[in-house]
Amino acid sequence: MSPAAAQSRAWEWLGMRLVEVGEGTATVEMTAQEQMANHSGFVHGGLISTLADSAMGRSVRTIKPEVLRAASFDLKLSFIAAARIGETLRAVGKVVHSGRRTCVTECRVEGERGRLIATASGTFMVSREREATQEAPGAD
Amino acid sequence: MGPADRAAWLLKAERAGWMETLGARIAEAEPGRVVIELEAGPQHRHGGGVVQGGVITQIADAAMGMTLATLQEDGSWNTTVELKINFLRPVVEGTLRAVGRVVEMRQSLLFGEADVVDDRGRLVARASSTCMVVPPGQGR
Numbered sequence: 001m002s003p004a005a006a007q008s009r010a011w012e013w014l015g016m017r018l019v020e021v022g023e024g025t026a027t028v029e030m031t032a033q034e035q036m037a038n039h040s041g042f043v044h045g046g047l048i049s050t051l052a053d054s055a056m057g058r059s060v061r062t063i064k065p066e067v068l069r070a071a072s073f074d075l076k077l078s079f080i081a082a083a084r085i086g087e088t089l090r091a092v093g094k095v096v097h098s099g100r101r102t103c104v105t106e107c108r109v110e111g112e113r114g115r116l117i118a119t120a121s122g123t124f125m126v127s128r129e130r131e132a133t134q135e136a137p138g139a140d
Numbered sequence: 141m142g143p144a145d146r147a148a149w150l151l152k153a154e155r156a157g158w159m160e161t162l163g164a165r166i167a168e169a170e171p172g173r174v175v176i177e178l179e180a181g182p183q184h185r186h187g188g189g190v191v192q193g194g195v196i197t198q199i200a201d202a203a204m205g206m207t208l209a210t211l212q213e214d215g216s217w218n219t220t221v222e223l224k225i226n227f228l229r230p231v232v233e234g235t236l237r238a239v240g241r242v243v244e245m246r247q248s249l250l251f252g253e254a255d256v257v258d259d260r261g262r263l264v265a266r267a268s269s270t271c272m273v274v275p276p277g278q279g280r
Binding site for chain 2: 106119
């Protein structure tokens with residue numbers, strides 16, 4: 001899967017980019033822009049959540065047998081430090097458990113110099129290669 | 141009391157009431173890692189014949205809280221303010237181990253995680269929690 005194939009409209013809009021994929025892992029980056037600020041001038045938590053959700057969703061799609069669609073039905077974040085506007089945020093999603101119908105994932109979001117911004121976990125409904133007959137919303 | 145002292149204190153402390161009721165015990169304690177063990181049996185099962193989720197949550201919560209407490213050097217303790225858990229595999233019987241680890245320690249909030257594994261080392265549940273610092277002399 002080429003990084004270019006990862007782009008969806010939302011990814012494009014927020015400037016999210018897939019920088020690395022491995023077996024059960026995916027790294028997605030996003031540079032925080034002015035319009036992503038909350039009232040305190042830091043990056044809005046919803047955008048950090050979006051980034052984490054995307055990295056975890058992408059990590060699910062790296063496992064075998066191939067996952068065609070992954071839709072999160074549970075997403076949880078712990079916001080640990082504030083992220084600054086202009087900072088490049090790096091989310092590393094990892095599959096913790098891969099079942100037939102669901103996958104459990106976790107994620108670390110880091111700022112510059114590896115500063116821990118948030119940790120996340122998500123549960124995804126997946127449709128696999130052979131049984132991908134039903135339409136499910138994509139997670140990307 | 142330093143981290144090693146507190147870990148040692150946990151190991152020799154009198155078993156708390158809830159632990160007595162549940163049949164749980166502190167199996168290992170060192171700075172940054174506490175393991176709670178439970179011999180799962182019929183008394184822990186719900187109508188479906190498997191160990192009830194609250195039981196698993198209870199040992200995971202304790203493992204996380206105590207793990208964080210081993211690194212609170214100023215004599216403060218903590219209390220859980222938020223907790224999330226994924227149940228990955230049903231359990232009928234056998235020794236359950238909840239292994240805590242530290243994610244991040246801030247001034248007033250502490251972040252922990254725990255893996256609950258069965259007697260074959262398989263991941264049964266994964267939890268994360270946020271704990272609030274309780275100053276010395278308050279609450280214990």
